[in-house]
Ligand code: TXA
């Protein structure tokens with residue numbers, strides 16, 4: 001065991017917080033079996049206590065310690081996608097703490113696909129409750145520096161695993177309702193799930209999942225107002241901003257179209273995985289410039305872009321607000 005992992009396990013056992021990398025985003029972890037440790041996550045994030053957390057497991061063999069029912073699809077999904085960016089919502093065992101589940105009868109479980117996360121989980125040999133390691137309503141962190149920016153010294157240990165390879169949060173699939181329901185799109189898409197399920201999962205109407213904080217409109221938001229625009233709309237909005245003498249930031253999959261002192265242009269990859277990988281780090285960097293607005297060139301519609309468009313829509317809905325709804 002490396003000294004860092006040893007220290008992380010010791011902290012978790014003492015009921016302290018440890019931030020760690022996953023393949024999606026960094027998590028702010030606590031011993032999921034220790035309600036007062038879990039309470040520290042909510043305090044650090046400023047997150048309402050009725051928002052449930054994902055419990056991260058070292059392997060699918062741990063499922064039955066947390067879930068009282070595992071429907072037929074569970075095993076095949078776990079075999080196909082774990083370790084990996086898929087969270088399964090299952091009926092919880094009675095001893096799972098309300099602090100983790102937000103008092104719901106279900107629990108969110110996943111085995112993350114990051115070597116450092118797995119090393120930590122295997123050494124800890126238990127469940128680690130971890131939301132994304134950001135203050136409530138803010139952009140999820142994809143590097144250890146982002147986590148330090150969010151919490152300063154408040155988190156005793158941040159394990160540094162470099163930049164997260166996926167860059168957006170896991171796909172959440174609810175298996176507790178009799179039929180699989182997609183609660184949050186992610187890099188594992190409906191077609192990937194359908195290959196294992198034999199059918200495309202249903203999609204939850206927003207109103208159906210009020211306690212899934214990732215489903216609140218104003219989430220993952222920068223402080224700078226953010227507008228989603230078409231490629232034509234981008235040039236129009238840029239011209240207007242420059243006429244008004246405003247500083248603007250642009251996030252677009254195309255090369256810089258305007259060179260101007262007032263314009264900062266960040267080009268991101270033009271395919272979904274690359275766009276997702278760069279999205280949060282780019283938004284954070286642009287947010288720090290103090291521009292009047294961030295203009296994001298909207299990617300195409302279509303399933304390949306589902307998760308990226310979902311996060312962009314939420315970022316636009318919540319941007320520039322001090323708090324989320
Ligand atoms: O990729 C991820 O999922 C990252 C990494 C750290 O694993 N975690 C993450 O956690 O995004 P968080 O807390 O920021 O988002 C987890 C989402 C929330 O929207 C939460 O409401 C939902 O999972 N969730 C957790 N348990 C649930 C449950 N029992 N029923 C419905 N939604 C649940």
Ligand code: MG
Nearest residue numbers: 131132140214
């Ligand atoms: Mg989050």
